Amino acid sequence: MSNEKQVAVKAVLDFWNSRIKEADTLIESLTDEQLQKEVAPGKNRGIYLLGHLTAVHDRMIPLLNFGEQLYPELGDVFLTKPDKSGAAMPSVEDLRARWKNANSKLATHFNNLKPEEWFEKHTSVSAEDFAKEPHRNRLNVVIGRAGHLAYHVGQMVFLKNK
Amino acid sequence: MSNEKQVAVKAVLDFWNSRIKEADTLIESLTDEQLQKEVAPGKNRGIYLLGHLTAVHDRMIPLLNFGEQLYPELGDVFLTKPDKSGAAMPSVEDLRARWKNANSKLATHFNNLKPEEWFEKHTSVSAEDFAKEPHRNRLNVVIGRAGHLAYHVGQMVFLKNK
Numbered sequence: 001m002s003n004e005k006q007v008a009v010k011a012v013l014d015f016w017n018s019r020i021k022e023a024d025t026l027i028e029s030l031t032d033e034q035l036q037k038e039v040a041p042g043k044n045r046g047i048y049l050l051g052h053l054t055a056v057h058d059r060m061i062p063l064l065n066f067g068e069q070l071y072p073e074l075g076d077v078f079l080t081k082p083d084k085s086g087a088a089m090p091s092v093e094d095l096r097a098r099w100k101n102a103n104s105k106l107a108t109h110f111n112n113l114k115p116e117e118w119f120e121k122h123t124s125v126s127a128e129d130f131a132k133e134p135h136r137n138r139l140n141v142v143i144g145r146a147g148h149l150a151y152h153v154g155q156m157v158f159l160k161n162k
Numbered sequence: 163m164s165n166e167k168q169v170a171v172k173a174v175l176d177f178w179n180s181r182i183k184e185a186d187t188l189i190e191s192l193t194d195e196q197l198q199k200e201v202a203p204g205k206n207r208g209i210y211l212l213g214h215l216t217a218v219h220d221r222m223i224p225l226l227n228f229g230e231q232l233y234p235e236l237g238d239v240f241l242t243k244p245d246k247s248g249a250a251m252p253s254v255e256d257l258r259a260r261w262k263n264a265n266s267k268l269a270t271h272f273n274n275l276k277p278e279e280w281f282e283k284h285t286s287v288s289a290e291d292f293a294k295e296p297h298r299n300r301l302n303v304v305i306g307r308a309g310h311l312a313y314h315v316g317q318m319v320f321l322k323n324k
Contacts (some may be wrong), residue, residue: 003296004281008170011302015309040202040320119166134165140173143305148178151316157297158202158317 006115012139013110016146020103023153024052027099032092037162039155046159048083049152050095053081055125058102060145064138065123066109070100113138168277174301175272178308182265185215185315189261192321199324201317208321210245211314212257217241219265222307224298227285228271233260249302275300 027035027050035046044052064067077087082158088097118139121130130136173289189197189212197208208215217236225230239249280301283292292298 004278005166005170007281007296007299008167008174008301010297011299011305012173014297014302015305019309043320078170116166119169135172135176137169137173139170140176143173143177146176147181147309147312151310154313154316155320158205 005119009115009118009139012118012143012146016110016142019146019149019153023149023156024100026153026156026160027096030156034159034162035092037159039158043155047089047092047095048078048158049156050092050099051078051089053152054095054099054102056145056148057106058098060106060141061102061109063122063124063141064106064109065120066105068104070102090114110142118127125126167281171277171280174280174305174308178272178304181308181311181315183313185318186262188315188322189258189319191308192318196321196324197254199321201320205317206245208318209251209254209257210240211252213251214260215311215314216264218307218310219230219268220260222268223264223271225284225286226268226271227282227305228267232264233265236260247295256275272282272304284307 030046030117035070038045039049051074055078056070058069058071058074059079061067074090077089081087089095119137120135121127121134121136122138122141125133125136192208195214200207201211213236216233217240220231220233220236221241224228236252239247239251243249251257281296281299283289283296283298284300284303287295287298
């Protein structure tokens with residue numbers, strides 16, 4: 001039923017939007033100095049996780065067939081390399097802006113998709129494989145990335161009162 | 163379309179199952195002694211998070227209309243009270259077993275649901291409200307709880323090598 005399709009899309013989008021809101025509220029509550037600290041002794045710093053999440057969300061733009069990435073240069077520092085690799089990083093201020101921009105671009109596209117377009121394949125799966133595995137669609141990407149965000153927000157919350 | 167309904171249910175169930183598998187792999191890799199430690203200085207201990215997740219998943223059983231909770235007594239210690247409240251806790255060994263049992267009971271019910279039954283209301287919403295808010299269904303509960311699990315697994319992972 002068309003109704004159930006729309007209901008499923010709404011459930012996933014509500015989940016995504018809630019996780020983004022939770023992350024935004026946390027990140028905005030943290031100072032630049034707090035974001036420079038490790039979330040736990042010897043673990044990633046807040047700035048690395050902010051850059052990592054920004055890079056992952058930015059990559060969702062081409063993955064969901066919404067166009068070019070905004071910040072492909074983030075991949076090397078925040079996806080390939082671990083934290084404290086010595087590689088130069090953008091400032092926290094800059095990353096805060098990129099984080100908002102990447103999510104804003106995604107939101108614009110999300111709001112313009114028709115329910116059935118959520119069930120179209122993402123760009124990392126071939127048409128042949130998609131015929132056999134129809135769950136490899138946009139909806140599935142968004143669920144997975146929202147879970148990834150929740151995982152790291154659970155860590156970044158430790159920066160509060162640091 | 164019925165096909166899209168099934169695809170959406172599969173996406174959510176795959177997400178749930180992946181998060182459970184990730185959590186199980188982590189929890190099984192941690193010793194009882196590691197689970198007695200705080201995930202970060204001054205934060206919850208592993209045993210508390212394991213009990214908390216077990217209590218939350220156990221409550222999903224009545225919430226999804228699958229019957230009675232297995233361990234209602236966990237709510238006071240792991241939902242109402244914070245960690246280190248002084249309240250008596252089950253042993254780690256006991257909690258490991260309850261964690262598996264609650265998830266196993268959920269899995270049995272999940273596997274028996276027809277796709278359309280995922281779109282039925284959960285038990286915390288009235289029929290009147292559900293008519294206006296049809297996304298307050300079983301599928302929505304499972305997405306949200308899988309995100310909750312990811313959040314805490316992101317914290318428990320810090321117990322590795324402790």
